[in-house]
Amino acid sequence: MQRNALSRRSVLSLAGACAIAGTGATAVGGAQADGTSRESFTIREGTAEETTVYVTSADADGPTAVVVGGVHGNEVGGYTAASAIADWEIGAGTLVTIPEANAVAIERGTRTDDDGIDLNRQFPEGREPETDLARALWSVIVEYDPDIVIDLHESTGIYANDPVDGVGQAIFHSDGEAAAAAADAAEYVTRNYVDDRSLAFQTGPFSSSNTDPRGLLVHKAARDLGTDAFLAETLSTDVPLETRVQWHSAIVERLLTDALRLEATDGDAESDDPDEDTDENETDDGDETNEEAETDDADESGDEDEAAEAPVASIETCPGNGAAMALESGQQVELDASGSYVQGGEIIRYEWDVGQTAQFDETGETITVTVGANARDTVVLRVTSDDGETDTESIALSTD
Ligand SMILES: [Zn+2]
Missing domain, CATH: 3.40.630.10 (Zn peptidases)
Structure with a gap:
């Protein structure tokens, strides 16, 4: 695709x-x-x-x-x-x-x-x-x-x-x-x-x-x-x-x-991603019972399993409040994802789609972006937990 x-x-x-x-x-x-x-x-x-x-x-x-x-x-x-x-x-x-x-x-x-x-x-x-x-x-x-x-x-x-x-x-x-x-x-x-x-x-x-x-x-x-x-x-x-x-x-x-x-x-x-089934670590449904067993003691309500384990992506900007403040074109802004978390686990991957290109081609807990250098000043963060679950968060940097 x-x-x-x-x-x-x-x-x-x-x-x-x-x-x-x-x-x-x-x-x-x-x-x-x-x-x-x-x-x-x-x-x-x-x-x-x-x-x-x-x-x-x-x-x-x-x-x-x-x-x-x-x-x-x-x-x-x-x-x-x-x-x-x-x-x-x-x-x-x-x-x-x-x-x-x-x-x-x-x-x-x-x-x-x-x-x-x-x-x-x-x-x-x-x-x-x-x-x-x-x-x-x-x-x-x-x-x-x-x-x-x-x-x-x-x-x-x-x-x-x-x-x-x-x-x-x-x-x-x-x-x-x-x-x-x-x-x-x-x-x-x-x-x-x-x-x-x-x-x-x-x-x-x-x-x-x-x-x-x-x-x-x-x-x-x-x-x-x-x-x-x-x-x-x-x-x-x-x-x-x-x-x-x-x-x-x-x-x-x-x-x-x-x-x-x-x-x-x-x-x-x-079904239409040919790589899907070749990544056995991610797709092995047989691991489900183990995963559930591991989390049972930390989890009082079975219905909440997925919510409790899902990572939460968070973006903070430096200078602060970058989404709402007026930025100059050409200004550099640091985006910090260290506030992202997953209950009972850890974030193992931070990926960024800068300029809404539909590709997460930057990685790292923090990145620096240049305002106005991209087609769109929308940046999407994707975090992945050690269980392989993901969450995304996006931020629009305004030059208004
Ligand atoms: Zn219509």
Whole structure:
């Protein structure tokens, strides 16, 4: 997938990350195999807008996530991914999927329905949605009161800070913690699934309530319900459908994997790295029982195993507060990852992606970067624990 520019070390790291996802999922799968319930129902039944809502509930308590596709009928990557996501296995919480939100527009293969109504403008904040379909979709969301809402879309242009020119290859997000989650997902999908650097995923905040575009489903979810909301946009121009579906799936997987303890899905992320299975240290599922045994005495609650062992990446800057202060182009800033930690273990590797290149080609507990010397002043740190688990943290150095 990644091409010649990727160093050998990076390939091994990538394999490690994939292996971790597989290992964790295996452990979860056994525990929840008979503890998951699936149901589905239809909304707008008997009308041309009739569509199916899929609900998967795990025995283990956890957050509720809603994934929506097909709000725009010509954005095939989004609704194709969403219908596969409806079948995902989860280890905790509830996954609600509405793959074909706008069945009429999908049937037509157009953005809007027969009447030219753009469904993603029918969700005004603080009041009832504008159309029967929008009201039906919104009642599903209100009924399940999700912690996370993800809406999958496509765009014919790449996002470059002005939505007018396109919004592709971007994850838009609500305020607060969703920003970091979006950055992490963007970094994840770029690192694992994007060969061409010009297609690296970016993130952006939702437009404010007073600014167009207004009436978006995710805006209403965030502002009326306090949900962490995400709008994922892939580029549909000159990109094969399979690739766009893979991008959407990877973004949703990354956003939900901890919350819903996702089971690894066959045939996506994990399976297309040829190096994955050759790194026996990282992929040996047989070691799981030993690892669990080793950590048992330190761990009172079996359910918390993964959380307790996961490393936490942290970046500090010198000069301090580099992310918020105004920096001069050309100024050097030291980035210090020594505040990263893992409970009951140690960090064995510090890797850096400077300039959002989708490659972790610098290593070391501290690095020095030159502001303005890179395409983007975003730096992503990845730390790896002695158990092979990873965490990432990103920082944007502002020259504003
Ligand atoms: Zn759209």
